[in-house]
Amino acid sequence: MAIATLILFTAILIGFLYLLQHYLSKLHLYNTIKDLPGPKALPLVGNALMFTGEVAEICSKIITMADVYPSLSRLWLGSRLLIFIYDPENMKAVLNSPSGIYKSEDYNYMKPFIGEGVFSCAGSKWRAQRKTLSPAFNLNSMKSFMDSFVRHTNIFIQRLETTNGKEIEISKYIGPCALDIIYDTTLETELNAQAEQECKICDSMKNMLESFTRRIFKVWLHPNIIYYNTTAGKKEQKCLDYINILTNKIIKKKKMEMEANPVQESVQENEGEKKSPKTYLDLAMELAKSGGKVSETVLRDEINTMTIAGSDTTAGTVSFLLLMLANHPEIQNKAYQELHEIYGTSDPEDVHMQYDDLQRMEYLDRVIKETMRLFPVAPMIIRKVIEDIKGMKYAIAEMKAIAATVIRKFIIMVDKPLPVEEIDLKIYVALKPVKPIMLRFKKRH
Numbered sequence: 001m002a003i004a005t006l007i008l009f010t011a012i013l014i015g016f017l018y019l020l021q022h023y024l025s026k027l028h029l030y031n032t033i034k035d036l037p038g039p040k041a042l043p044l045v046g047n048a049l050m051f052t053g054e055v056a057e058i059c060s061k062i063i064t065m066a067d068v069y070p071s072l073s074r075l076w077l078g079s080r081l082l083i084f085i086y087d088p089e090n091m092k093a094v095l096n097s098p099s100g101i102y103k104s105e106d107y108n109y110m111k112p113f114i115g116e117g118v119f120s121c122a123g124s125k126w127r128a129q130r131k132t133l134s135p136a137f138n139l140n141s142m143k144s145f146m147d148s149f150v151r152h153t154n155i156f157i158q159r160l161e162t163t164n165g166k167e168i169e170i171s172k173y174i175g176p177c178a179l180d181i182i183y184d185t186t187l188e189t190e191l192n193a194q195a196e197q198e199c200k201i202c203d204s205m206k207n208m209l210e211s212f213t214r215r216i217f218k219v220w221l222h223p224n225i226i227y228y229n230t231t232a233g234k235k236e237q238k239c240l241d242y243i244n245i246l247t248n249k250i251i252k253k254k255k256m257e258m259e260a261n262p263v264q265e266s267v268q269e270n271e272g273e274k275k276s277p278k279t280y281l282d283l284a285m286e287l288a289k290s291g292g293k294v295s296e297t298v299l300r301d302e303i304n305t306m307t308i309a310g311s312d313t314t315a316g317t318v319s320f321l322l323l324m325l326a327n328h329p330e331i332q333n334k335a336y337q338e339l340h341e342i343y344g345t346s347d348p349e350d351v352h353m354q355y356d357d358l359q360r361m362e363y364l365d366r367v368i369k370e371t372m373r374l375f376p377v378a379p380m381i382i383r384k385v386i387e388d389i390k391g392m393k394y395a396i397a398e399m400k401a402i403a404a405t406v407i408r409k410f411i412i413m414v415d416k417p418l419p420v421e422e423i424d425l426k427i428y429v430a431l432k433p434v435k436p437i438m439l440r441f442k443k444r445h
């Protein structure tokens, strides 16, 4: 009995000392943020109880935080402090500071999929990777992407044409189109997702994005040993395995090409031929090569990063964009008039869009940017306090090419237009509508 009492006493003492040490280590932090507004925090758990519901519910609580509390407000997830910043001045200060390149631990939950790729890595490693990969989106590359934008967008409008004005869930059409474009332009791969009835990659990515978000807020799902034994964890693993089958095929093909033709680049230079710009996959291969060996892990991380960063974002924005055009026929009409001045009534499948045409679509550019302001598909980025991207030019060009082609061919309609503030949103890493966006496409001519 005496021994049991002693053990209990010792355990309580250790617990008390741990809490005291933890509290003292955070004393400076408590003093610094004590005047920041935020919901009332309970001892030990902080505000974690706000995050016990389903992910959609959690996201709507976070979105509401921005209505209730000013920029620079605080939230405690257990002993973890989150500072919310919504205003451009403070955002600029953080992103320009050394902390701007240190991503928070939350990105770790995406690492089984994107590992140490350019999205999730930090510090000097991120700087070096970013420098190597950026040329994949220079002007020459952008011009070379145009054929691909046009080709896959034409398949997209052919698919829309088969719907004969029936109401459709737009994400099911635009998701595969955006994937076909990103695989073609950056990963040298014809995915042909638009040729399939079901898009298994789209579903797998959707599932993974939901899982990553759920894990960030459910602290009990943080340990791998627990998470990968839950149904959600097992499903995430299956989705990851599915996408990696394709990623591995891309790696195998690229490695074989490299082995078969290791001096291709210099031969072209010697013969004075015009070189085609290096693709993202070429540059990822440069990152992966070291001492004559190719790291498949490095390649896999960069390929999966591109799959997820480059498709869901544009697909989501185009969905919101088409909804806005359907909601505001007068704006759709103005966008059409601008395109009419460039192409007349020609069919987009007969008269293809050229890269220089994009610069003439000023009104459409403004509509896209306003849609991105209203519906920022990447609504949150998280940085770790310790002491964006050329992809955006690609995204605008791709979205303009898709939207302009659709507007030239169809009148976009929605049965029940909703004011922007009544469109319910959720965040699964990317911003999504709670209810699917349903649209109708009626041929113009």
Ligand code: HEM
Pocket (backbone or CB within 6 Å): 118, 119, 120, 130, 305, 306, 309, 310, 311, 313, 314, 317, 376, 377, 378, 380, 381, 382, 388, 389, 391, 392, 394, 395
């Ligand atoms: C509407 C479209 C898009 C939006 C709103 C968007 C937004 C963002 C944001 C906010 C980040 C920073 C994320 C963070 O630090 O946590 C990011 C990173 C990134 N995006 Fe995009 N993006 C879009 C389209 C694209 C496209 C089309 C590509 C590829 C072609 C792309 C490739 C990337 C990559 C590789 C990163 C990681 C780069 C880095 O951290 O240096 N994005 N994007």
